[in-house]
Amino acid sequence: MRRMSMVSSLVFGVFASPALAQPSVEVMHFWTSGGEAAALGAVRDKVVSQGVAWVDAPIAGGGGDQAKTALQARIASGNPPAAMLMLGQNIIDWAHEGLLGNVDALAMSEGWDAVLPQAVKDFTKIDGHYVSVPTNVHRTDMIWASKAAFDKIGAPYPTTWDEMNALAPRFLAAGIIPLAHGGQSWQEAYMFEAVAMGIGGADFYRKALVDLDDASLRSDTMVAVFDEMAKLRGMVDSNAPGRDWNLATAMVIKGDAAMQIMGDWAKGEFTNAGKTPGTDYACIPVPKANGQPGFVYLVNSLSLFAQTNPEAVKAQEVLASAIMDKDVQIAFNKAKGAIPARNDVDMSGLDACAQATAKDLAQADAAGTAVPTFAGTHAANAAIVGAATDAITEFFNSDETAQEGAATLADAILAAK
Amino acid sequence: MAFSTSGVDIRTRLQDLIPKLVLSPSIAAMMIFVYGFIVFTVYLSFTNSKMLPSYDLIGFENYAKLWALSAWWTAVSNLAIFASLYIVICTAIGLTLAILLDQKIRGEGVLRPIYLYPMALSFIVTGTAWKWFLDPGIGLENTMHLWGWQSFHFGWIKDRNMAIYTIVIAAVWQTSGFVMAMFLAGLRGIDNEILRAAQIDGASNWQLYRRIVIPMLRPAFMSAFVILSHLAVKSYDLVVALTGGGPGRATELPATFMYSYTFTRNSMGIGASSAVIMLMTIAAIMTPYLYAELKEKP
Numbered sequence: 001m002r003r004m005s006m007v008s009s010l011v012f013g014v015f016a017s018p019a020l021a022q023p024s025v026e027v028m029h030f031w032t033s034g035g036e037a038a039a040l041g042a043v044r045d046k047v048v049s050q051g052v053a054w055v056d057a058p059i060a061g062g063g064g065d066q067a068k069t070a071l072q073a074r075i076a077s078g079n080p081p082a083a084m085l086m087l088g089q090n091i092i093d094w095a096h097e098g099l100l101g102n103v104d105a106l107a108m109s110e111g112w113d114a115v116l117p118q119a120v121k122d123f124t125k126i127d128g129h130y131v132s133v134p135t136n137v138h139r140t141d142m143i144w145a146s147k148a149a150f151d152k153i154g155a156p157y158p159t160t161w162d163e164m165n166a167l168a169p170r171f172l173a174a175g176i177i178p179l180a181h182g183g184q185s186w187q188e189a190y191m192f193e194a195v196a197m198g199i200g201g202a203d204f205y206r207k208a209l210v211d212l213d214d215a216s217l218r219s220d221t222m223v224a225v226f227d228e229m230a231k232l233r234g235m236v237d238s239n240a241p242g243r244d245w246n247l248a249t250a251m252v253i254k255g256d257a258a259m260q261i262m263g264d265w266a267k268g269e270f271t272n273a274g275k276t277p278g279t280d281y282a283c284i285p286v287p288k289a290n291g292q293p294g295f296v297y298l299v300n301s302l303s304l305f306a307q308t309n310p311e312a313v314k315a316q317e318v319l320a321s322a323i324m325d326k327d328v329q330i331a332f333n334k335a336k337g338a339i340p341a342r343n344d345v346d347m348s349g350l351d352a353c354a355q356a357t358a359k360d361l362a363q364a365d366a367a368g369t370a371v372p373t374f375a376g377t378h379a380a381n382a383a384i385v386g387a388a389t390d391a392i393t394e395f396f397n398s399d400e401t402a403q404e405g406a407a408t409l410a411d412a413i414l415a416a417k
Numbered sequence: 418m419a420f421s422t423s424g425v426d427i428r429t430r431l432q433d434l435i436p437k438l439v440l441s442p443s444i445a446a447m448m449i450f451v452y453g454f455i456v457f458t459v460y461l462s463f464t465n466s467k468m469l470p471s472y473d474l475i476g477f478e479n480y481a482k483l484w485a486l487s488a489w490w491t492a493v494s495n496l497a498i499f500a501s502l503y504i505v506i507c508t509a510i511g512l513t514l515a516i517l518l519d520q521k522i523r524g525e526g527v528l529r530p531i532y533l534y535p536m537a538l539s540f541i542v543t544g545t546a547w548k549w550f551l552d553p554g555i556g557l558e559n560t561m562h563l564w565g566w567q568s569f570h571f572g573w574i575k576d577r578n579m580a581i582y583t584i585v586i587a588a589v590w591q592t593s594g595f596v597m598a599m600f601l602a603g604l605r606g607i608d609n610e611i612l613r614a615a616q617i618d619g620a621s622n623w624q625l626y627r628r629i630v631i632p633m634l635r636p637a638f639m640s641a642f643v644i645l646s647h648l649a650v651k652s653y654d655l656v657v658a659l660t661g662g663g664p665g666r667a668t669e670l671p672a673t674f675m676y677s678y679t680f681t682r683n684s685m686g687i688g689a690s691s692a693v694i695m696l697m698t699i700a701a702i703m704t705p706y707l708y709a710e711l712k713e714k715p
Binding site for chain 2: 065068069072075076090093094097183184185238239240241242381382383385386387390393394396397398415
């Protein structure tokens, strides 16, 4: 009997004592790659330094699908984590389910309203409440170009789609794959949104992919978008299907391929390979119609689940304040390869790509041409994006005409609405 | 005297009770986690569940939506191709290997586990290994090119019309050894007297197998069919590891469809209805089998 109670006190003691001794926050996320983990480490250090224990709950799986499944199970069992990394419309969905808490008081006292771009607030301040705390902003409409490949054919970086299309045969003649591509459906969805923004511009993008307006989805502009997708389809090597995105990036790093259309998380691969922007590679925005400024953004943020215990609420506030700390935002984004969510941090510590991206965001935010990512489920919910991704990947992996592609996409979105 | 009688009574009663006691937790667990969740899934398939389960009934709407989805039709027709080829090829290879191994050859003890071992791997490992092996850039094609056979071409895994067959190849590689073991056991169970009698009657080896051995293996065929068909219907991990459902959505199967709709696309209702269809498919295969098996017993 005595041994029994000793064992039980030992068992419960181990689990209970940290919770009793100090408040803690459990953070569920899918940032498991080297740079991502290092980025989150910056937040963790700040939180821990303020006497709040950090309970890490990583769920591997890049896009966060597995993490989402795990979260659903935790919610169903009534045991949500304190904070969870989630994307776009999911935040709004969870907020509307009434499961998220907020840090409005903290946001008020720290003046978040003034320092966050509207683009970021759209996905963190839901119905007037800060339910989510932004760590960074990614840009998805980017081209990563190999300087060696462009030097070999003696061409400047493309600034229009015509220039881009004209480059392809020249690269092929030089034995270089024009476009490095990973043939997985989500990558094709990101490529599609970059082309849609580039060809159609911000107004078209909003009408077609945010408002899901049927006429825009079936318009000539959308056919032109698919037409460009068909051209890009011809620039890809036959071995692309199933390739991971970072392997496609490696092709650009090695100079086997000239360009990759991918979000700015690709920069981490270049950095890890010891490459510097400008001298080894270039990060250029996808060409825009009429050269107007435009920016497709993806916001990463940690959403806060409602807590009943006042200690836990206080711990959440410590976490939120740590994420919004200027130094943490800089350290975080140096490791993550993105740009800070706050627009008032000193960018001089970040690389040239990040500085240019931050400048473009400020410009696009002011001009109203910053649009939310479609593939990253900011512009539409997961059901619609899933259906659209099916249509896009079907197009990219077949010889459908641009008209057929646009019609299939419009039908798929209509059916999923 | 009375004392000892009651002692025996308790003992026999305990003996009666203990099996039930021991089995009851697992039966209870099975009732909840298998049958309970089947009922829950069927219920969900009639609700408007999106991200989380909801309890508002909407009738057969999810089923109507499901059968209107081209992705579901792709998955179903892929399953038809995959399952029929997988079952037929596995059975044929398994039977051939078993018959060859049954020729009282030397080293059977070494050969049998070699054929059986792929079954010990998880489908994830099989899928990953075959993904590399079939990849034209690093696998078979590349090796052939390095060996000087420049015209060799085998790019099925990157070809949307052929990719489903690579899944058949990997799955057959994994399971035919297991089917072989089942047939081998069946062959060993055949009475030698019958075979000897047939041989005395002048039956050739071919006739012997065609007329006597294979008909007598009927139970083994039945078990092989049931096991292979349910493996085919629930195939998930192999597809995820080998092709990820690609190129495009060319190798999507009902199980991968169900996962993506339920968990990543916030369409739990449609996902649940696809799961119910899969359950009904398996039930349609299993019920006649169980019926036949149970009828023979008494």
